[in-house]
Amino acid sequence: MAQHLNILLLVACLVLTITAAYEKSDIASARIESCRGCSLNRLPEVKGFIMEDAPKYERLDVKFITGADPELILLDKSDRELERILLSRMTRSECNELVQSKGFYKKNTNSEF
Numbered sequence: 001m002a003q004h005l006n007i008l009l010l011v012a013c014l015v016l017t018i019t020a021a022y023e024k025s026d027i028a029s030a031r032i033e034s035c036r037g038c039s040l041n042r043l044p045e046v047k048g049f050i051m052e053d054a055p056k057y058e059r060l061d062v063k064f065i066t067g068a069d070p071e072l073i074l075l076d077k078s079d080r081e082l083e084r085i086l087l088s089r090m091t092r093s094e095c096n097e098l099v100q101s102k103g104f105y106k107k108n109t110n111s112e113f
Contacts, residue, residue, distance in 0.1 A: 024103045028077040029059040032087070034070035039088075046070050046087050049095035057104045074102060 032054055034040055040047045050070060054062050070087040072095075087095055 022074075022076070022082045026076050026082060027074050027103055029061070029075045029079075030099070030102065030104065031073045031075065032060065032062045032070065033065050033068045033073060034062070034087075035066055035068050036064040039067075040070060043070065043088055045092040046090065046095060049087070049090075049092045053092065053096055054099075056106045056109075057099055058107050060099060060104050072098065072102075 032050055034046075034050055040050065050062055054060055072085045072087055074082040074085075076082055085098065087098075090098065
């Protein structure tokens with residue numbers, strides 16, 4: 001029994017280490033994958049974030065995939081996936097706070113002529 005508990009603890013530590021193995025500075029870009037319709041229509045807060053807010057962030061793209069749950073995918077310089085974060089249980093405000101906490105900023109909309 002103790003051996004099984006030790007193995008379980010070791011696996012849990014490995015999972016935490018792997019998921020936290022990158023730093024904010026390792027994030028080069030991000031992508032949001034989501035369906036465009038059915039499930040997103042049932043999530044008005046997330047839909048507002050994806051359709052209106054996300055396009056305003058630098059280095060953050062939106063890709064629509066039929067049937068996909070809304071997820072934020074963090075990528076490194078080689079476009080390798082660092083982490084996936086499910087957005088469906090978040091509010092619009094929480095989604096914005098999340099991307100900002102990962103180092104993303106809104107594009108500068110001031111244009112000089």
